[in-house]
Amino acid sequence: MATGLLTYEEFVRNARDLVVMSDRLGDGWELRHVRQTDGPEETAFLVKRICVAIAEESPVDPETPRDVGEPENIEDEDPATLHCRGTGKLSEKTVQFEYHVIYSPSYQVPVLFFTATFHSGRLVPLKEIWKFLSPFHVTRDSGMEWESVTQQEHPIFGRPFYHLHPCHTSNVMATILTANKHERGDRDIKNYLLSWLTIFGPTIGLNVLIDYLKIDSKT
Amino acid sequence: MATGGAEQQMLQFVPFVSRLDAGFWHELSRRKLEKYHLSEAAQYISGYYTNNSVPGLPTNLLLEYSGFEKPPVHPPYAFPCPGSIIVLNTIESFKTCDKRKILEETGRQIWDDINDGSAVDDPSLLSRFMLLTFADLKKYNFHYWFVFPALFPNDPLTTLSIKTIGSVWNDQQLQSLQKAYDSFRSAHPGIGFFIVVMTDDGTAALHELREAETCLSTEKFMLGFCDPSTMETNPGWPLRNLLILAAQKWSDRLNVVDVLCYRDYTRDGRRLVSHSLLLEGVKLPDKMSTDVLPKVTGWEKNDKNKSVPKMVNLSSSMDPVRLAESSVDLNLKLMRWRLIPSLDLEAVSSTKCLLLGAGTLGCNVARCLMGWGVRHITLLDNSTVSYSNPVRQSLFTFHDCSSGGKHKAKAAVESMRLIFPGVKAEAVDSSIPMPGHSVGTNAEAIQKARKDVETVEKLVQTHDVVFLLMDTRESRWLPTLLTSAHSKICINAALGFDTYMVMRHGFRPQPGTETGSPGVIVGGCGSGIPGDQLGCYFCSDVVAPTDSTRDRTLDQQCTVSRPGISMVAGALATELLVSLLQHPLKALAPSDSHTEDDSESESCLGLIPHQIRGFMSRFQNVLPASQAFDKCTACSPVVLSRYREEGFDFLLKAFNTPNFLEDLTGLSQLYAETDDDQVWELSDGEDDM
Incomplete structure (x- = not known):
């Protein structure tokens, strides 16, 4: 692992451990398996969704969702329905971030894919995503070298996702693993995936709970 | 157990808010095309809700791509809701279908499940829902409306x-x-x-x-x-x-x-x-x-509390044409993020390029420009695709040659759109009048020449950059003059058998414009000449262009060159332009021929030479620079001012009258003072490239 690379088997093992810890922390990670049409093997990947309210003055998505037609008188007035839409009682504008961690056989590292959607399922443009993330995202213009987001077809679903380009992942991870060895002797880091997530996740709004480091996945 | 009293307050319930993920619509589209076809029957689907939202978030009922599967795949913390989806075939049926009936039918299922006890065994049946949709898969418009039925007590x-x-x-x-x-x-x-x-x-x-x-x-x-x-x-x-x-x-x-x-x-x-x-x-x-059946409520309301269906346009995530566009742009941005933070991609992609000639050079330059994200590309050519072309001219295929051959510019543009539908490419089928190719005095011929000149003039005016990629020397004269007169960037590429020449013409600002360039030539060896003092293709010539195809064998009329030459030269021509556009002075950037790596350049992409002359036999490039020539037949002040004054009449004289340009610029006088042998020696090396 000191090369910063990860095998698929290690990836799956790490991912299972991560989900066990996540379940205990209520962090929402799940491991999904998909059988792709062109292969007998199932591909495992991690999924997490986060719904966030966005500020009212945030740029709305002008195209969605649009009402079509006139209001229809199709049901009787119901006093037991709470009319909370448009009252400011609940956030009207929310965006759902969907994160997928997928193993890249060619780079031999995990790759973070993500997308963000409005209520209607329309994708939030990348420019807007940065705006929503700006609170977490102090390093926006600092030219961090792994901050290379590009649009890519999802390797499993074939639809457009954004992803953090994996070209620097192994270098960064190798540095961390080496530094870890120096400080802690022979003890390997707890979970490659977890360490990786703590570094790359926050760039795109995916923060990792400190509690992961406090619990042991094996117990 | 608490006891009922007089102070009972009415319960009000927070309705579900539908939330769909992008994958849901992708999967729905796929199923509509591959499975449902025209069936409007209710299909199985499963959604879910959670109870772990932070305060303030809406009460979402979520549908994702995996909700179509049986059994559905949901997150571990989710509470599945069985549902059904109806995909209608027309917007009319979506508008006019009986909404009351749909509401009651879905409500009745819940009512029956309650009364026959199914909902006791499987309480998720209590959250049954229905989704009514119409999918316009051509425009990627999805109309939808959810029903979350709730039964009214008396x-x-x-x-x-x-x-x-x-x-x-x-x-x-x-x-x-x-x-x-x-x-x-x-x-x-x-x-x-x-x-x-x-x-x-x-x-x-x-x-x-x-x-x-x-x-x-x-x-x-x-x-x-x-x-x-x-x-x-x-x-x-x-x-x-x-x-x-x-x-x-x-x-x-x-x-x-x-x-x-x-x-x-x-x-x-x-x-x-x-x-x-x-x-x-x-x-x-x-x-x-x-x-x-008790009364039922449940059609999802909009944020103004009205019962109205919704429509979402997903072309930005589903239309392959738009996907290709954003993908190409984001991929180019990787260059900026990873290597050259100061790279100005917009300066490149917003540049309108006119390619004169859609042969080997035209095809290769067009492809390379698309690679840089350039959207506006116009190709001009007057010939058709012949059987020998496709193997070298990278935008054509065998099919373009049949039944006389397609017009080259048109075929090239069609091909570019196939490669990248986001390109805004136009084809112009026109010829370029040339000096030495006499137009004659026939009114019809003159009219045609006038029209051709107008076409080229207009094209030059409406583009930012003109590429000269034709196969004769004299056809470059008119566009060289026009780009000088209209102050456009001109990139010129010409091929010999195993040699090539790529150059940027000196930039000629409009009369009276302050260029701010130093006006002093720094150093010798052709280095450091300001962009407005650089020569054009004709500045180094001491003969005016004449008919170079006359008296030639068939071999000489075609471009006979090593096939790789045009790819190299086409790529260099494009890259020269891109480097130039990154320089703060743009077209006024001085020529730079330093070969040491460590020399500082003001363009983030490196030095910007005036000319690149390559010799394939030695796999070598040299980067000469030359000054503008005050007796140039294409860009000298006297030529430009006569063109500005007389317009087409001036051009016609140049086309029709031998030695007109030489006499005008004073070249004739220069000949008289010079030994003929020397003249030929000078003109040899460059003309035939």
Whole structure:
């Protein structure tokens, strides 16, 4: 692992451990398996969704969702329905971030894919995503070298996702693993995936709970 | 058990808000095309809700791509809702279908499931929903409307009080509840309805609804459900049908009940359930006759509380043309993020390029420009694709040659659109009048020449950059003059057998414009000449262009060159332009021929030479620079001012009258003063490239 690379088997093992810890922390990670049409093997990947309210003055998505037609008188007035839409009682504008961690056989590292959607399922443009993330995202213009987001077809679903380009992942991870060895002797880091997530996740709004480091996945 | 009293308050429920993920629409489109076809029958689908939202978030019912699968794949913390989806074939049927009937039919399913006991065994049936859609797959417009049916009791549902459990129960009770819930969840994953029995010693136990009969006798019997609502005063939608179920099934022994609205979220690693609501003393409605469907409500309202369907346009994530565009742009941006932060991609992509000639050079330059994200590309050519072309001219195929051959510019543009539909490419089928190729005095011929000149003039004016990629020298004269006269960037590429020449013409600002360039030539060896003092293709010539195809063999008329030459030269021509556009002075950037790597350049892409002359036989390039020539037949002040004054009449003289340009510029006089042999020596090396 000191090369910063990860095998698929290690990836799956790490991912299972991560989900066990996540379940205990209520962090929402799940491991999904998909059988792709062109292969007998199932591909495992991690999924997490986060719904966030966005500020009212945030740029709305002008195209969605649009009402079509006139209001229809199709049901009787119901006093037991709470009319909370448009009252400011609940956030009207929310965006759902969907994160997928997928193993890249060619780079031999995990790759973070993500997308963000409005209520209607329309994708939030990348420019807007940065705006929503700006609170977490102090390093926006600092030219961090792994901050290379590009649009890519999802390797499993074939639809457009954004992803953090994996070209620097192994270098960064190798540095961390080496530094870890120096400080802690022979003890390997707890979970490659977890360490990786703590570094790359926050760039795109995916923060990792400190509690992961406090619990042991094996117990 | 709390007792009913006079101070009963009416319960109001927070309706579901639909939330779809992008994958859902992708999967729906796929199924519509591959499976449903024209069927408008209701299809199976599953959605889910959660009870772990942070306060303030809406009560979402989510549908994702995996909801079509049987069994559906949902997150571990989700509570599945069975549903059905109807995909209508026309917008008319979407508008006019009987919404009341749809609402009642879906409501009736819930009503029947309650009365026949299915919903007791599988309480997720209480959250059944229906999604009505019309998908316009050509425009990627999706019309949709959800029904989350809730049955009305005869009288409003009321409760005595609404409190958070944190304000009623102690820590021990809360922890016991949490523990009881966890063990219920692991035994019955995804079941969001249950019975809570809280003993006097503060121990909680959760049971399935089907165990109600045995639990009813216990003292601390509560109905419980996982509550998607985040409001402090209102439970979520799933409780409505649960209360109807309780009334229909257990009203003989139960008329007032406490309800636990269980909410459970983790923030910053801390799990919280104390914000769950306790509804004390909920008065159950009277049992209703199973024969009559109660009133049903449930069409999703918009944010103005109106019953209106929604439409979403997903072309930005589904239209392959738009996907290709954003993908190409983001991919180019990688260059900036990873290597050259100061790279100005917009300066490149917004440049309008005119390519004169759609042969080997034209094809290769067009492709390379598309690679840089350039969108506006116009190609001009007057010939057709012949059988020998496609193997070298990279935009054509064999099919372009049949039945006389397509027009080259048109075929090239069609091909570019196939490669990248986002390109804004135009084809112009026109010839370029040339000096030495006499137009004659025939009125019709003159009219044609006038029209051709106008076409080229207009094209030059409406583009930012003109590429000279034709196969003769003299056809470059008119565009060289026009780019000089209209102050456009001109990139010139010419090929020999195993040699090539790529150059940027000197930039000629409009008369009276202050260029701000130093006006002083720095150093010798052709280095450091300001952009407005650089020569053009004709500046180094001491003969005016004449008909170079006359008296030639067939071989000489075609471009006979090593096939790789045009790819190299086409690429260099494009890259020269891109480097130039990155320089702060753009076209006025001085020539730079330093070959050392460490020399500083003001363009982030490196040095910007005036000319690149390559010799394939030695795999070598040299980067000469030359100054503008004041007797140049194409860009000298006298030529430009005569063109500005006389326009087409001036050009016609140049086309028709031998030696007109030489006489005008003073070249004739220069000849008279010079030995003929020397002249030929000078012109040799460059003309035939």
